[in-house]
Amino acid sequence: MNQNWHGTLIRHLLLLITGCLLVGLISGQYGWSLAVGIGLYLGWTLKQLLRLHEWLRQHKPDEAPPDGYGLWGEVFDSIYHLQRRDQRVRGRLQAVIDRVQESTAALKDAVIMLDSDGNLEWWNRAAETLLGLKTPQDSGQPVTNLVRHPRFKEYFEQENYEEALEIPSPTNDRVRIQLYLTRYGNNEHLMLVRDVTRIHQLEQMRKDFVANVSHELRTPLTVICGYLETLLDNVDEINPRWSRALQQMQQQGSRMQTLLNDLLLLAKLEATDYPSDNHPVAVQSLLQTIKNDAQALSGQRGQQITLEADPSVLLKGSEGELRSAFSNLVFNAVKYTPDKGNIRIRWWADAQGAHLSVQDSGIGIDAKHLPRLTERFYRVDSSRNSNTGGTGLGLAIVKHVLLRHRARLEISSVLGHGSTFTCHFPPPQVTRSRMVVNDE
Template identity: 35%
Template sequence: MSFFSSKLIMRYALIILCIIILTGAIFSQFTDNLIVVIIVLLTEFIILMMMLHYVFDKYVKPIKKATDTLDELVRGNFRARMHHPVSGSMASLLMKINKLARSLSELSINEKIQAEQLTTVIENIQSGLILIDEKGYIHLVNKNFLSIFGKTDKDYIGYLYYDVLDNETLHKSIQQTFLYEENVKESIMVDNGFKQYFEIVGAPIFDERNMLKGAVLVLYDITELKKLETMRKDFVANVSHELKTPITSIRGFSETLLDEDLNDKETARHFLGIINEESKRLQTLIQDLLTLSKLEKDESHILLSTIDLSDIINEVIPVLCQHAKQKDITLHIKSENNLKFSADLARVKQVLINLLENAINYTPKGGEVTLLSEEQEEFIHIMVKDTGIGIPNDALSRVFERFYRVDKARSRNTGGTGLGLAIVKHIVELHRGKIEIESEVNVGSTFHIYFPNQ
């Protein structure tokens, strides 16, 4: 009977032995027949052993199994179950232990699922996150935090924050969060080969007794917001500058005309011509600004209709040929016939005019400008290629910004407003198309426009 513990076996064996010896002594007083005494003692031994087996099987063994099952549950093995044929109160105990095990198992599974969900959320949020306890030890960093500051989580977790974090602004944010026990905000710039800007939001963590238990810091990437802010400031400055130039000219020459003798018709005509040109330039600038503003509105839309690209090219080219002829520039047209697709007629015409005018303006005398259009599987491809001054590689990503000029002096001399390519990009994007650019300084530039072939 291996299920008996050695101590219990010895204890009950001594009790049985004492009972048998006592019984034998009593029987020996009443009879001298040794055989009868032995039979009685054997019978008594068998009965006592049967009773003892029943007691152990009915009560001791289930309790021992219940104890072993509870030990497994304490050790975290929630799949442990108690299986033993019992009845009465022991059966109730067995059912409750198994019910407890099932509840703990479900609780463990739910806790594991919630922990995995929380880990997934923390690891996949687009912000850096760091968790610090009340003593200053780091307990958690997510992968975005590691991508910002480098290293691995083993280099942070379990260490004091001021021993492993080099950024003074982070130190200040953590200290203020603990000191004031309220949310704090700071901004930092991190240079990992390129500048990134982050807003740090520190929040204290309290327990149910409102005692400070730690702090969590979240780093939001505001690089794009910084870029937009810079672009806004540049836009205001550029608009002011672009408006100032023609207005100054108009005012200056008009004042001169007022002060001078108007009988000098040649001078007056010359000044009035300048005022007229500056007025046209001012009108063009304002018109481009209004067009761009309309395109950038969220509610802006395009009037789609089935258009024939060949018809638009035949309408645009005669106007531009005169400009190209004045600069002795050869204009090549390579267009497939019957290129029909769904688009806004006026907007597509504006794209062609802006690109071709740019190409002619920035191509030296004797150069070439090529317009190519073709049908592809998913797109209508329009290419405008020139043999002009080209665009440096570091400027390719900025040429579609408002008022951005590669060669500022030359751009103004051509009469451009600096908004043409920005307008082109917005029109193409409204059509859900794409625009690409290739360029080499002093060799030329090539613009590729792709309109969806619907």
């Protein structure tokens, strides 16, 4: 096209000069003929340029450019072809966008697009049902202003979206929703929301069943253990061959009571998201008590148990729940550390929050088992728990206590070289003791 333009321009200029020379030949005024001819040509060119400018400034979408002749006709023609090509491209893109919107509109899951600041850009129809978003008045609003659950605000601001968040729907408390956040593009967010009410109900039924069965079994088991204890207190009056059987029955009954207590504790932990007695806990004194109990549990095994704890670092939460979690970690270290082994307990704080680590020189755990250690009744070795009297629920209790305190458990272990269990608590859960700070 550029070569055509160049040829047309040269032809027009040659015709103009030829015509001016002919007029000059007739009139005898070559200079004036050329000046007038070039002036008329420039005037015509300026007029076409002004027409183009006016069309560019005022034209409506898809309005064709004005008609023209000669060189300017080709210019207007080229603009028209570019315009049509752009329309076809836009049409294809719009078709793709329409198809994507139709497919996402058909989804039962909500899809929401957020900008880098968390403001709403686009959402499908399911988002209006699950989150109560309204079109178009909610466009551009921060998502935290419309989903006001405190756990969602905390989840969105922490910028750690590895795990999904489950909360009640803003439109209906009886509907449970699960939210997934993903980053894309220039730090924008894509949020997916699913209705998990049915799954939540099934999980709640399971929890209620376990809690109810555990509660119902407690009374008859207490009666059985009580009679066994009475019989063993009067073992001299019983046939000697029944003595060993009664002792084993009492041991198993005691183990069942421990298992029921752990199941009831888990049911209690799962009942609510936050501890009911949320207050500053002096972790250093709590760990000192646990260390003394662990020393008594170790007995004559000669294990070296050390405690390094910052007394100024307090933790907001339930002292009873924290005692249960921390003691589980320490007592496990005692059980699985050989005689003369070392167990080190540390409690400290830094910019990332507060941390508790329990390190032992025990038998260690194969790496393939680490991701599943906090599952209920998961056992690395089926004989290990029976030998040590464990129920298989200790680390599950630890996990749920930490979740209720917005913390996480990190496990590292090497076979034959011991294990380290570290609890990481976020800064909002940590506070300082004024008394200790003032003394310092």
